[in-house]
Amino acid sequence: MRIWFSASVxxxxxxxAGLSLAAxxxxxxxxxxxxxxxxxxxxxxxxxxxALNTADWDLQGHTAAKGPMPALxxxxxxxxxxxxxxxxxxxxxxxxxxxxxxxxxxxMKLDPEVKCYLPGVPRATYLPYPFQIVQSPENILMAYExxxxxxxxxxxxxxxxxxxxxxxxxxxxxxxxxxVVDVTSQNDQTWFDRAGNFHxxxxxxxxxxxxRSADTLMYEATIEDPKVFSRPWKISMPLYRHVEKNxxxxxxxxxxxxxxxxxxxLSKKPGN
Amino acid sequence: MRAKLLAVVxxxxxxLAAVPVWxxxxxxxxxxxxxxxxxxxxxxxxxxxxxxxxIHIDVKGPDGKAVTWMIEGASPNNLYRLGLxxxxxxxxxxxxxxxxxxxxxxTRAVGRNIxxxxxxxxxxxxxxxxxxxxxx
Amino acid sequence: xxxRPLLSMAALLAVVIALLAAAPANGQTQSSAPKAPAAKxxxxxxxxxxxxxxxxxxxDNTLTPMERPKGLGAKEFxxxxxxxxxxxxxxxxxxxxxGDLGAARQQAVRYDLELYGFDPSKLRFSPNKxxxxxxxxxxxxxxxxxxxxxxxxxxxxxxxxxxFDSYAHRPLSERCILMNQERIPMTPGAxxxxxxxxxxxxxxxxxxxxxxxxxxxxxxxxxxxxPQSMRLWQGDSVGHWEGNTLVVDTTNFTNxxxxxxxxxxxxxxxxxTRTADDMMTYxxxxxxxxxxxxxxxxxxxxxxxxxxxxxxxxxxxNTMISTILNGARVAEQEAAKKAK
Numbered sequence: 001m002r003i004w005f006s007a008s009v010x011x012x013x014x015x016x017a018g019l020s021l022a023a024x025x026x027x028x029x030x031x032x033x034x035x036x037x038x039x040x041x042x043x044x045x046x047x048x049x050x051a052l053n054t055a056d057w058d059l060q061g062h063t064a065a066k067g068p069m070p071a072l073x074x075x076x077x078x079x080x081x082x083x084x085x086x087x088x089x090x091x092x093x094x095x096x097x098x099x100x101x102x103x104x105x106x107x108m109k110l111d112p113e114v115k116c117y118l119p120g121v122p123r124a125t126y127l128p129y130p131f132q133i134v135q136s137p138e139n140i141l142m143a144y145e146x147x148x149x150x151x152x153x154x155x156x157x158x159x160x161x162x163x164x165x166x167x168x169x170x171x172x173x174x175x176x177x178x179x180v181v182d183v184t185s186q187n188d189q190t191w192f193d194r195a196g197n198f199h200x201x202x203x204x205x206x207x208x209x210x211x212r213s214a215d216t217l218m219y220e221a222t223i224e225d226p227k228v229f230s231r232p233w234k235i236s237m238p239l240y241r242h243v244e245k246n247x248x249x250x251x252x253x254x255x256x257x258x259x260x261x262x263x264x265x266l267s268k269k270p271g272n
Numbered sequence: 273m274r275a276k277l278l279a280v281v282x283x284x285x286x287x288l289a290a291v292p293v294w295x296x297x298x299x300x301x302x303x304x305x306x307x308x309x310x311x312x313x314x315x316x317x318x319x320x321x322x323x324x325x326x327i328h329i330d331v332k333g334p335d336g337k338a339v340t341w342m343i344e345g346a347s348p349n350n351l352y353r354l355g356l357x358x359x360x361x362x363x364x365x366x367x368x369x370x371x372x373x374x375x376x377x378x379t380r381a382v383g384r385n386i387x388x389x390x391x392x393x394x395x396x397x398x399x400x401x402x403x404x405x406x407x408x
Numbered sequence: 409x410x411x412r413p414l415l416s417m418a419a420l421l422a423v424v425i426a427l428l429a430a431a432p433a434n435g436q437t438q439s440s441a442p443k444a445p446a447a448k449x450x451x452x453x454x455x456x457x458x459x460x461x462x463x464x465x466x467x468d469n470t471l472t473p474m475e476r477p478k479g480l481g482a483k484e485f486x487x488x489x490x491x492x493x494x495x496x497x498x499x500x501x502x503x504x505x506x507g508d509l510g511a512a513r514q515q516a517v518r519y520d521l522e523l524y525g526f527d528p529s530k531l532r533f534s535p536n537k538x539x540x541x542x543x544x545x546x547x548x549x550x551x552x553x554x555x556x557x558x559x560x561x562x563x564x565x566x567x568x569x570x571x572f573d574s575y576a577h578r579p580l581s582e583r584c585i586l587m588n589q590e591r592i593p594m595t596p597g598a599x600x601x602x603x604x605x606x607x608x609x610x611x612x613x614x615x616x617x618x619x620x621x622x623x624x625x626x627x628x629x630x631x632x633x634x635p636q637s638m639r640l641w642q643g644d645s646v647g648h649w650e651g652n653t654l655v656v657d658t659t660n661f662t663n664x665x666x667x668x669x670x671x672x673x674x675x676x677x678x679x680x681t682r683t684a685d686d687m688m689t690y691x692x693x694x695x696x697x698x699x700x701x702x703x704x705x706x707x708x709x710x711x712x713x714x715x716x717x718x719x720x721x722x723x724x725x726n727t728m729i730s731t732i733l734n735g736a737r738v739a740e741q742e743a744a745k746k747a748k
Contacts, residue, residue: 301572301732301735302728302731302732302735304735321721321724321725322719322720322721322722322724322725323584323720323722323725323726323728324725324727324728344727347720348718349618349718349719349720352718374731374735375731375732375735375736375738375739376731376734376735376737376738377735377738378731378734380727380731
């Protein structure tokens with residue numbers, strides 16, 4: 001009788017454990033992690049964060065490939081990556097799909113990252129450089145190391161953008177443990193990655209930042225652009241906290257590294 | 273011509289002192305005060321970009337062919353604060369622009385005076401008190 | 409910014425100044441830089457983590473010149489009447505070295521400022537009625553040391569004749585690398601055109617300039633500077649609180665930053681004290697033993713401005729440098745043709 005009882009209790013406990021595990025895997029995050037709170041009672045996202053993947057090379061799954069400069073050999077070859085797009089498919093409309101191929105074939109000439117242009121959202125999140133979140137009740141500021149990019153997420157009543165910009169216009173709100181950011185009014189000049197994935201000025205991005213442990217966040221972004229894609233699509237990835245002492249985002253004013261490329265042809269020729 | 277350029281540079285001076293935001297670059301090095309222009313055409317596009325906005329207008333040359341001029345204006349940040357929006361200068365607007373041409377001879381100019389066909393001045397940034405409500 | 413009549417604002421300031429003069433610094437440690445007395449008359453609200461709240465969108469537009477007009481000697485403050493008179497003159501463009509009109513001053517060739525949102529009625533002197541931003545009996549930048557003069561003259565001599573050779577010879581502001589309005593120390597202009605937004609989180613104070621979206625994320629945890637071998641355009645800033653004042657210490661500048669001809673030894677100390685709901689005193693001390701014989705200190709009053717701050721991307725839309733360089737190449741070709 002006792003054996004049967006304990007067996008059924010064990011079975012029940014295993015079932016509960018199994019269901020919890022299933023729930024965890026389904027949501028991709030630790031079950032019900034509750035982040036420490038800021039003094040004003042919100043999940044604390046303050047810190048220096050960075051993505052650890054090759055999304056900036058290519059959002060979709062990709063194998064290792066030769067880099068663009070033979071002289072740099074393996075140092076700047078293209079590393080492999082599993083991709084961050086749910087379903088690994090980016091649903092381009094037919095005309096847009098052709099443009100993507102053209103972009104990819106000419107990426108060194110066309111990718112705005114090469115020129116040190118601001119990356120837009122979500123690319124700013126998964127550039128291979130850190131960014132810092134500074135959280136106040138009224139505003140959540142995200143300062144990106146690359147090109148000194150920055151955006152201030154309005155946490156009050158949503159406001160409207162007067163016009164387009166490189167980093168867009170961000171309105172944020174809390175949904176339980178998750179910071180939800182609605183990003184509109186980005187211009188059409190940025191790309192999603194170095195593989196030529198692009199968008200129009202109708203881009204609408206909804207980001208979700210959910211703490212999954214003391215030193216990780218789960219980042220998801222839903223991308224919608226009826227001029228380019230046939231339906232919304234989603235990327236997701238963890239973001240990792242920089243835990244080293246005195247971690248800091250440093251000045252990365254990359255303009256001077258792009259000048260020879262941009263203005264070299266306008267220099268005085270020797271002998272003139 | 274080279275001597276003139278050098279004179280301009282010494283006039284502009286080294287950037288040792290703080291210079292107001294308006295003078296973030298040497299006006300005289302980019303535009304030529306000896307090349308005033310006055311062109312009339314239809315607005316093709318109004319680019320609200322920084323550091324300067326640009327009005328693209330198609331100007332009919334004497335041969336009847338349209339030449340696109342780019343007219344430099346204020347930062348959109350200033351324009352937004354004065355109530356202007358991207359609708360304030362719609363495509364197709366018939367405007368006359370007075371300004372100075374770019375030193376490199378391209379069809380680019382800095383706008384000094386912009387008027388609509390009906391004589392109304394298009395203010396790229398006067399306060400409401402001086403120009404009336406932001407209008408087309 | 410609310411427009412109060414100058415007289416009642418002056419009256420309010422007179423009260424505040426009297427109280428400031430009477431009260432000793434509150435909880436401030438001794439430091440070598442002369443500083444404005446702490447605003448004991450007004451306690452700022454606090455951020456959720458208990459620090460003085462400096463947040464908001466601020467403007468520092470002022471007609472007050474950096475250096476004191478010659479002839480004023482040690483006079484540090486104007487009277488109400490003097491300020492009213494000077495303001496009237498400045499708004500019609502007829503003011504001398506008492507008012508820095510910036511780009512609004514008469515120039516042979518300049519942008520038509522009317523087209524750029526310039527509103528003369530917004531021109532104002534600093535609410536503290538100082539005769540110059542630089543404080544103290546002299547009110548001017550100390551003379552440059554001979555070694556600094558030589559250093560800068562050498563640099564200018566090397567550049568002479570090459571100013572348009574390439575992008576590398578153009579000013580940092582024309583290249584969109586370092587705009588004048590994003591430089592530190594932060595110095596004002598006549599027109600309200602450069603907004604600063606302050607956002608505070610636990611352990612950090614962030615300053616975001618509208619111009620060039622220049623962002624300084626300043627840690628206030630007492631950490632040391634980055635290694636001396638690291639040189640940055642805007643240096644490396646670390647901060648700490650002294651009572652209600654945020655003190656920011658910046659070193660590690662490059663030798664090309666050259667604020668006012670200074671060297672890589674530039675050391676900047678900035679102090680931010682909110683003195684009213686809509687007012688903040690920004691005081692900075694500049695020292696560089698390779699440039700000036702002694703440090704010098706200036707004080708700027710910031711006031712709240714209506715937001716929001718918009719993106720002001722510079723490099724992405726930079727046509728000025730290509731037009732300027734192209735113009736120089738065209739001029740050379742024309743000169744070469746004429747020579748033939």
